[in-house]
Amino acid sequence: xxxxxxxxxxxxxxxxxxxxxxxxYTVSGLRGLFWYRQDxxxxxEFLFTLYSAGxxxxxxxxxxTLTKKExxxxxxxxxxxxxxxxxxxxxxxxxxxxxxxxxxxxxxKVEL
Amino acid sequence: GAGVSQTPSNKVTEKGKYVELRCxxxxxxxxxxxxxxxxxxxxxxxxxxxxxxxxxxxxxxxxRFFAVRPEGSVSTLKIQRTERGDSAVYxxxxxxxxxxxxFFGQGTRLTVV
Numbered sequence: 319x320x321x322x323x324x325x326x327x328x329x330x331x332x333x334x335x336x337x338x339x340x341x342x343y344t345v346s347g348l349r350g351l352f353w354y355r356q357d358x359x360x361x362x363e364f365l366f367t368l369y370s371a372g373x374x375x376x377x378x379x380x381x382x383t384l385t386k387k388e389x390x391x392x393x394x395x396x397x398x399x400x401x402x403x404x405x406x407x408x409x410x411x412x413x414x415x416x417x418x419x420x421x422x423x424x425x426x427k428v429e430l
Numbered sequence: 431g432a433g434v435s436q437t438p439s440n441k442v443t444e445k446g447k448y449v450e451l452r453c454x455x456x457x458x459x460x461x462x463x464x465x466x467x468x469x470x471x472x473x474x475x476x477x478x479x480x481x482x483x484x485x486x487x488x489x490x491x492x493x494r495f496f497a498v499r500p501e502g503s504v505s506t507l508k509i510q511r512t513e514r515g516d517s518a519v520y521x522x523x524x525x526x527x528x529x530x531x532x533f534f535g536q537g538t539r540l541t542v543v
Contacts, residue, residue: 322472352531361434361521361534362473405472415486416528417463420472 320345324406324421331396331428339391339424341406349411351389352418353382356403365391365404396428432456434535436522442541443512451507451538455524462505463532464497465521473521479505512542 323342331337343351350369354362366375368384375382379400381392391404403425407418435454443449455462461480465473475489479499487497494512499505509516519539523532 350529354534359536361523361536364531364533367531407472415478415480416461416525416532417475417478417486417489418465418473418532419475422470422472 320408320410320419322406322408322419322421324404324424326424327422328425329427331393331426333397333428333430334395336392336394336396338393339404339406339426341389341391341421342387343389343406343408344387345408345410345419346413347411349409349416351384352407352409353380353389353391354405354407356405356423362405393426396426398428398430401426401428434522434524434533436520436535436538438538439536440539440541442543445512445514445542447512449509449512449540451509451520451540453505453507453522453535455503455505455522456526456533457503459524459526459533460502461525461527462499463523463525464505464507465523467519467521467537469518476507476520509540512540514542516540517542 353365366382403423405423407420464476467473478486482502494510497507519537521537523534
């Protein structure tokens with residue numbers, strides 16, 4: 319069974335204080351690992367897809383990296399508007415019809 | 431439309447009643463998914479449609495839950511004899527095809543009282 323574990327559950331940062339969120343996974347052959355951002359009362363918003371170990375993608379203050387067992391979402395010099403829940407999900411290469419298996423998320427709060 | 435649209439945004443129903451939740455995916459997206467998200471949890475897969483057919487309904491919790499997509503676009507999730515444990519946010523997502531990202535709607539918050 320595919321599993322995703324995210325840590326920490328919650329993270330409080332000061333504006334400008336860089337940090338990383340972790341996503342550990344087990345999957346029967348990885349098709350893709352996805353990062354989403356979710357604001358309160360909203361649906362998840364797509365950030366990145368990573369397909370193979372060693373791959374990295376960047377968008378503004380966010381950078382996602384992937385190994386064979388985990389992914390990190392690095393946040394550089396965060397701003398209050400980066401406050402949200404960050405969800406990690408995996409998609410299996412065989413069967414599953416491209417469905418996503420999500421972790422429980424990391425709730426990030428960035429304070430002035 | 432520009433994005434995935436779900437209606438209603440909120441639904442309060444009494445225990446034992448029947449509810450229908452609607453999803454209008456991005457135009458041209460052949461794959462449609464329903465997920466359920468409880469408070470403090472990540473979304474959990476319910477059912478996947480490829481075109482009009484339910485290709486994988488392994489996530490439906492029991493036979494009170496059913497979903498249709500008769501014309502390959504709009505989908506309806508139907509819940510019979512609702513229970514308080516069904517209270518959650520029901521999310522719909524659509525994809526253009528394999529190796530593409532899933533776009534989510536804003537969800538329907540279902541409260542069973």
